[in-house]
Amino acid sequence: MSTEGIQKAVAGYFAATRAMDMEAWVATFAENAVSHDPVGSPAIEGHEGLRQFFQGITGAFEKSGLTEDHVFVAGNGAAVKWTGHGLGKNGREVTFEGIDVFEVNEEGKIQTLWAYWDAAAMMAELQG
Secondary structure, eight states, X not given: OOHHHHHHHHHHHHHHHHHTOHHHHXXXXXEEEEEESSBTXXXXXXXXXXXXHHHHHHTTEXXXXXXXXXXXXXXXXXXXXXXXXEEETTSOEEEEEEEEEEEEOTTXXXXXXXXESOHHHHHHHHHO
């Protein structure tokens, strides 16, 4: 996979989070993708599992998204330091950070994702 292909896959992933566009986000993944989001939680497998995850995260938000702070491409993947911002349906604003590590397949789709962030702390901040 070319550096450009990896950058395109990663950029599409983050753009879809900012648009809160579930289908565009899922389309950045291979059909048989595996996501560890966050690392340590049960693996999310395939497009249907990814849809359920996306709905679960975005369901609490009026608006949310992740912005790439630093992207490091190497081999067939990338590591990305990101910042998330969200406005909860309850009116509370949250900011959270993490690092995602992507493995991209030859078709330019995300094959495996390892997301390092504290989802529980973000949800606690959101709920006040």
